[in-house]
Amino acid sequence: MKRNRYVHQFAELIPEHLEQGVLYVSLTYSTTVHLCMCGCGHEVTNPLSPQQWKLIFDGRQVSLTPSVGSWGFDCESHYWLENGEVEWAPAWSRKRIAAGREATRRRIKEAIDDPPRRQPEPDSNTAKKSLWARTRSAVGRRT
Ligand SMILES: [Zn+2]
Structure with a gap:
């Protein structure tokens, strides 16, 4: 139940x-x-x-x-x-599930390939924001 x-x-x-x-x-x-x-x-x-x-x-x-x-x-x-x-949540379609999994894999891979301490400080967070927005819509997470 x-x-x-x-x-x-x-x-x-x-x-x-x-x-x-x-x-x-x-x-x-x-x-x-x-x-x-x-x-x-x-x-x-x-x-x-x-x-x-x-x-x-x-x-x-x-x-x-x-x-x-x-x-x-x-x-x-x-x-x-x-x-x-x-x-x-309403049941997700197979396609969205695959997209969500792919986004999670990508986030983990990016973190491994590019550890935060080696990243230069960004001048602005514009790039960060757009990535964030893309990731959000891809996995359908909610804040
Ligand atoms: Zn269950």
Whole structure:
């Protein structure tokens, strides 16, 4: 059954037995793990890094950004985890899924090929902005 709410739990180590509806956050390992919110029982791991997911903690609830897309599973679930609420996205077409995956691969590859510390400081952020806008529309993430 699809869940509409979740709670979070900060843990140094991700427990062996995961509970439904709990987003486990390990700051030590910069990762989050939860059971797919559709109830299929698959473990979903979302590593926290500049190219992958960001965790927002407002002191009460945590949110993950961008959205979580489990296209490797049969359920192909896609949702946002925001302030304790699971917001389900409409099913994506195969084409958009492929585009989203490609964009993620590209971001990771760019980061590996071109580590930030070797990049010169940009004069303006115009170029950065347009790349950001392109990436956003490609993966359909929401802020
Ligand atoms: Zn699922």
